[in-house]
Amino acid sequence: xxxxxxxxxxxxTLITCIAARIPVVLWxxxxxxxxxxxxxxAKDQGRHLEVILASIxxxxxxxxxxxxxxxxxxxxxxxxxxxxxxxxxxxLFTDEVNTAPPSVQAALLRVCLDKVAGDCHLGDDTSxxxxxxxxxxxxxGWDLAPPLANRFCHIDWELPAEVVRDGLSGNWISFGxxxxxxxxxxxxxxxxxxxxxxxxxxxxxxxxxxxKSSAEQGRAFPTPRSWEMVATLSGWITACDLExxxxxxxxxGCVGPGxxxxxxxxRENIDLPNPEELIKNPKDFVIPNRMDKVYVIGASxxxxxxxxxxxxxxxxxxxxxxxxxxSGHPDLAVTFARDWLRERPKGAxxxxxxxxxxxxxxxxxxxx
Amino acid sequence: MSISTSDTLExxxxxxxxxxxxxxxxxxxxxTVIFSLKLIPTQELPTLAVDNGWRMYYNPEFVLxxxxxxxxxxxxxxxxxxINQHGRxxxxxxxxxxxxDFWNMSGDANINQTLDESNFPWGEFLPIxxxxxxxxxxxxxxxxxxxxxxILNYFEKHPETQKKSNDCGSVSGGRSRGYEAPKNDVSNPAxxxxxxxxxxxxxxxxxxxxxxxxxxxxxxxxxxxxxxDLLQPxxxxxxxxxxxxxxxxxxxxxxxxxxxTRPSRRQGINAKSETEIVxxxxxxxxxxxxxxxxxxxxxxxxxxxNTFLTEVESIVRSNGIADNISVIPCDSIAGExxxxxxxxxxxxxxxxxxxxxxxxxxxxAALELKPVPKxxxxxxxxxxxxxxxxxxxIESTIICCTAEKNLEYLPKxxxxxxxxxxx
Numbered sequence: 001x002x003x004x005x006x007x008x009x010x011x012x013t014l015i016t017c018i019a020a021r022i023p024v025v026l027w028x029x030x031x032x033x034x035x036x037x038x039x040x041x042a043k044d045q046g047r048h049l050e051v052i053l054a055s056i057x058x059x060x061x062x063x064x065x066x067x068x069x070x071x072x073x074x075x076x077x078x079x080x081x082x083x084x085x086x087x088x089x090x091x092l093f094t095d096e097v098n099t100a101p102p103s104v105q106a107a108l109l110r111v112c113l114d115k116v117a118g119d120c121h122l123g124d125d126t127s128x129x130x131x132x133x134x135x136x137x138x139x140x141g142w143d144l145a146p147p148l149a150n151r152f153c154h155i156d157w158e159l160p161a162e163v164v165r166d167g168l169s170g171n172w173i174s175f176g177x178x179x180x181x182x183x184x185x186x187x188x189x190x191x192x193x194x195x196x197x198x199x200x201x202x203x204x205x206x207x208x209x210x211x212k213s214s215a216e217q218g219r220a221f222p223t224p225r226s227w228e229m230v231a232t233l234s235g236w237i238t239a240c241d242l243e244x245x246x247x248x249x250x251x252x253g254c255v256g257p258g259x260x261x262x263x264x265x266x267r268e269n270i271d272l273p274n275p276e277e278l279i280k281n282p283k284d285f286v287i288p289n290r291m292d293k294v295y296v297i298g299a300s301x302x303x304x305x306x307x308x309x310x311x312x313x314x315x316x317x318x319x320x321x322x323x324x325x326x327s328g329h330p331d332l333a334v335t336f337a338r339d340w341l342r343e344r345p346k347g348a349x350x351x352x353x354x355x356x357x358x359x360x361x362x363x364x365x366x367x368x
Numbered sequence: 369m370s371i372s373t374s375d376t377l378e379x380x381x382x383x384x385x386x387x388x389x390x391x392x393x394x395x396x397x398x399x400t401v402i403f404s405l406k407l408i409p410t411q412e413l414p415t416l417a418v419d420n421g422w423r424m425y426y427n428p429e430f431v432l433x434x435x436x437x438x439x440x441x442x443x444x445x446x447x448x449x450x451i452n453q454h455g456r457x458x459x460x461x462x463x464x465x466x467x468x469d470f471w472n473m474s475g476d477a478n479i480n481q482t483l484d485e486s487n488f489p490w491g492e493f494l495p496i497x498x499x500x501x502x503x504x505x506x507x508x509x510x511x512x513x514x515x516x517x518x519i520l521n522y523f524e525k526h527p528e529t530q531k532k533s534n535d536c537g538s539v540s541g542g543r544s545r546g547y548e549a550p551k552n553d554v555s556n557p558a559x560x561x562x563x564x565x566x567x568x569x570x571x572x573x574x575x576x577x578x579x580x581x582x583x584x585x586x587x588x589x590x591x592x593x594x595x596x597d598l599l600q601p602x603x604x605x606x607x608x609x610x611x612x613x614x615x616x617x618x619x620x621x622x623x624x625x626x627x628x629t630r631p632s633r634r635q636g637i638n639a640k641s642e643t644e645i646v647x648x649x650x651x652x653x654x655x656x657x658x659x660x661x662x663x664x665x666x667x668x669x670x671x672x673x674n675t676f677l678t679e680v681e682s683i684v685r686s687n688g689i690a691d692n693i694s695v696i697p698c699d700s701i702a703g704e705x706x707x708x709x710x711x712x713x714x715x716x717x718x719x720x721x722x723x724x725x726x727x728x729x730x731x732x733a734a735l736e737l738k739p740v741p742k743x744x745x746x747x748x749x750x751x752x753x754x755x756x757x758x759x760x761x762i763e764s765t766i767i768c769c770t771a772e773k774n775l776e777y778l779p780k781x782x783x784x785x786x787x788x789x790x791x
Contacts, residue, residue, distance in 0.1 A: 292567050
């Protein structure tokens with residue numbers, strides 16, 4: 001069962017997808033309040049909502065109905081499509097997509113990707129949401145066809161017990177995000193695209209990874225399209241100042257867990273100070289309060305030092321290690337000092353102040 | 369216990385830090401977790417503990433009695449609680465807080481198994497191991513969840529048994545302990561949940577990277593499996609098999625779907641009007657016949673066959689292909705074919721066999737069936753010859769193979785699924 005934190009993250013990821021116009025699919029057993037949450041979000045954002053059950057629809061309900069008149073066939077759009085095309089910022093919610101037969105799923109492709117039903121354009125301001133029951137839980141479930149699956153951000157949806165408990169007494173919890181202003185959003189999106197292209201340049205093998213089994217193909221996997229969705233969503237998340245857990249879910253929902261973890265780590269690392277700059281100006285080093293960040297900085301400094309070893313650079317790394325040691329993290333400092341001492345260039349002597357702060361620990365750990 | 373002087377406080381802190389350094393040297397890929405543990409000395413617990421914000425509490429007197437090498441093993445123990453998410457996993461079981469001791473023991477046994485496999489020293493300290501929990505029916509290698517329910521079960525049946533108290537702090541779940549710092553303590557900040565997720569992802573990547581660069585043996589098997597589960601989750605074979613059967617059904621028959629190639633039953637309604645709407649028809653041909661060839665040679669266990677058949681039963685049930693299924697037992701020759709006429713028959717299947725394997729005989733027997741099956745499902749360990757080509761009347765072959773080493777030798781025309789049945 002999900003915890004409240006996880007639910008809040010899923011909820012906010014959903015709102016972000018809707019706001020960013022990224023098609024989203026909610027995976028979860030029936031009865032998890034998916035429809036009511038979407039009605040609520042539509043109401044909060046003042047947007048027109050159309051709810052359709054895909055499993056009881058035919059392909060022409062999405063692809064348009066062919067009508068022969070005077071020897072010509074025209075494709076007539078369904079009424080919901082007409083309504084969505086007439087309003088601004090509509091939301092299309094398609095429930096039970098994976099219990100729909102393959103031809104209906106194929107017809108849905110065009111709606112989700114191009115936002116076109118029949119010959120009717122729903123408008124780019126329309127958000128597309130789908131809900132699906134995991135195939136093993138649905139009576140007549142299919143795996144989502146890979147081309148359709150790849151157009152969605154996938155979110156697992158499960159109600160935590162405490163949400164149900166409060167909800168039954170009339171208080172269904174909901175979450176909101178603050179909409180970003182346009183200039184902040186644009187700069188976040190540009191920064192995110194730059195980060196993503198840097199990442200894909202370093203890991204080109206992750207650009208497209210098609211999973212082997214049909215069950216995995218029905219979920220998130222990396223393709224240029226899903227990476228583009230990552231850039232948009234992650235940019236929005238920065239602009240809205242949302243928690244890291246929302247970013248994790250959103251990225252994971254687009255490209256799957258392995259590539260998502262790599263991208264998020266890469267992203268965190270580019271926010272860290274450049275190790276070469278730090279070696280140039282070791283006194284400017286401000287120690288982050290997150291220990292895992294201090295560790296990553298230390299490791300990157302040691303890596304660049306090994307690449308280009310001079311007496312001056314070695315001494316400068318000594319100053320950084322001393323700063324780490326004196327900020328209350330002598331254990332972390334020793335980990336780097338161990339390698340640092342091993343790499344000592346000829347004729348170099350470690351600074352006395354540094355040794356003084358490290359010696360008790362080095363002795364304790366039986367390293368000297 | 370005497371009151372610590374500032375000297376013992378200082379010394380004990382050094383000792384724990386030294387232990388962290390030793391621990392980091394042993395498993396460098398855990399660095400980010402090990403150094404995220406914030407140190408807080410306290411007299412209120414006898415040994416060591418970690419809370420759900422990854423703050424590590426230690427008794428100064430206790431740590432000073434431990435050599436840094438031994439303490440390093442304990443630090444790794446706590447770090448493994450952190451990455452294994454024992455807290456969140458306990459919460460998701462929805463069990464009473466009182467049963468938490470059992471959960472902690474089960475988690476400890478699992479963690480210590482990993483540590484023991486690397487031969488890390490424990491000194492005089494007696495850690496909980498699977499053997500310690502033998503009296504409760506716990507077996508080596510059980511998952512934390514299975515071990516927990518086994519112990520819970522034992523105490524339900526033997527309520528008179530003396531409970532042993534055992535606790536590693538709220539990192540392994542349950543309520544906040546008395547000695548723990550408040551959640552939003554500014555001087556001892558907790559690592560937030562989503563930060564913990566990011567760190568866990570980072571550790572898993574480090575483990576996989578280490579494995580890629582230095583090969584197996586450089587990472588303990590349990591840690592490698594953990595990292596793979598987190599970042600490259602394997603879908604259960606049951607799900608893959610169900611998907612493969614569904615896909616075969618769809619491919620071989622176009623089962624229950626809309627087609628414009630045939631007129632709709634309702635097409636007549638508007639035939640006379642000037643504008644004519646073209647409606648599709650629904651097509652659902654008779655379900656194809658399916659044959660299940662079961663390798664009954666000596667190397668395949670009966671219990672595995674039963675588990676497999678139970679799974680197949682539920683798959684065919686949910687796909688509505690209850691009839692037209694034949695089961696062909698096969699070792700070096702094909703045994704007598706069993707026709708399944710109703711699904712309950714699945715449970716009463718008795719298969720005999722033994723000795724060598726030649727599944728080509730099973731395929732031959734399948735081709736003699738009337739009607740000829742379009743889908744063939746094979747259950748085997750893969751130690752067999754295969755037909756060179758797919759017989760023309762058969763549209764798809766799914767081979768469920770229990771031995772990973774044979775997976776790459778399966779015929780090209782088939783879809784192979786690795787089945788791991790835990791017994």
